[in-house]
Amino acid sequence: MRELAHSLIRYRLVPTNTTNTSNKPVRVRFAPSPTGDLHVGNIRTALFDWAYARHTGGQFIFRIEDTDRERVTDEYIKAAQDTLKWLGLDWDEGPEVGGPYGPYLQSQRLDIYEEWAAKFLVQGDAYHCYCSSEELEARREAQKAANVAPGYDGKCRSISEGDLAKYKSEGRLPVLRMRMPDGSTTFTDSIRGDVTFDHNFVPDFVLVRGDGSPLYTLAVAVDDIMMKVTHVLRGEDLLSSTPRQIRVYQAMGVVESDYPTFAHLPFVMGQDNAKLSKRNGEVSIAWYRERGFLPEAICNYLALLGWSPGDDRENVTMKELTELFTVERVHSSPARFDMKKLEAINGDKIRELAIDELLKRTVPFLIKDSVITGTPAELEVVKSALPIIQERIATLAEVSQMLKFLFVAKFEVEAEELPKIKDEQSQIVLKKADEILNALSNWEHEAIHEALKKALIEELGLKPRIAFSALRIAVTGSHISPPLFESLELLGRERSLERIAASIN
RNA sequence: GGCCCCGUCGUCUAGUGGCCUAGGACUCUGGCUUCUCAAGCCAGCUACGCGGGUUCGAAUCCCGUCGGGGCUACCA
Known part of the structure; x- marks a missing residue:
């Protein structure tokens, strides 16, 4: 009887657009399984989930899928929350903030899954399966053969x-298996259109382990329904698990109009066209954070992976993203992650920052790199130096290299640069500069520039790039530095003259 | 292998039958500017996977093919 009832379970979800045709308030969830630090792919999904919720004025739900307690740890759960917060992806319901449909950690909802599982068993939708892993493995091999x-x-x-x-x-412990009726499942994916799976290729799947713990397939479906989720935007790796999820809805007795709308996001790939992983690029968001990438740059870049506003704009703020984001404009094809473009966007975002904001963000890097300790006096110097390096850096971490010459206790010219100031011509330049600057009373960069230009370019007849190069190395230690005259001013008269003198043979 | 998804410059993309001798961005190359490095400006390179069809006309529709990816767990 039961079999009969399910023999024709084709159905179709109403096509959905972002204006949310149904009158139900939009509820989108981001439900990662933190088996490690959140990676680029997770975040792109989270970003789209968040943007969609904000765009529609709906709720953004953050749920932790920790049914696999062997792989999910408390540290990773904590790290996932920190990462989302750092990126500015605030959630309306979830860990810390709670909500009306909590708890939001699946490990705390075990009794709920247990109840449904028992119901499915009684209804005949699911059954106990005593086959051992070995037996299953053997039969799989045979099927393959x-x-x-x-x-x-x-x-x-x-x-x-x-x-x-x-x-x-x-003493065998049974798993609970879902009975997959004959027929097929068709659903409308907002990104891919109608997708059909013949049940011949969707075998009976396990809902509950032998030890009584629930599996993803059970928990995810139960939670999405219980939490009244209206839209499931997730990675395309879950596309083929959708018919199983729908099967659980049916067993739960959910009416079709209450099924969430699915949208399967394309993958973020690594350089070698494989799914982005540790092997082919940096994936951990924590890594980007340590490297001095701005959260708004990461979000901006990731938003452009698989989505575009439609016109030629590429620089979008978080606010603009929430205004412009629609699922219709999400691509169906995978995108490759490009570090170079991320860096370019990061540089753009850095240049947009007000100096005080830039200061706030760079100080932790300078302290971590032991360039400064964080005294008010140091901060003053950093602040006055930031305007001249702001357009020269692509990541916040680069400030240390740029500014350390202003703070080192014991200054030394980089070894490989030394020969460049020991030649005859450089020595002439340095001696002349030493003489001129010692006589200079006004230590502002314009005055320094004027004096040096007159002495080195006009009087000695040298090309600017030649003349200033030696001086640059002598004072900053490297042939790459912030603008020379501003650097001299920032360094101060005393230390500048000291370094020039020390470079003279 | 089976099922499912995908296929525009190197990369991200615009493009939904004529506006496309295919636009923008990143990268790369050359140039300008310049005290180095950047930034900025200008220029250049490079793409509709392939083959059929439908049509007056196809990157856009259809079929096939090739290629890439995902799933095929008591992972998610």
């Missing part, structure tokens, strides 16, 4: 009394 679709063969759909007694006496 026989070239038939692999998957559970339904052996335990009906078990004889005798077999049941035998399994129990052996």
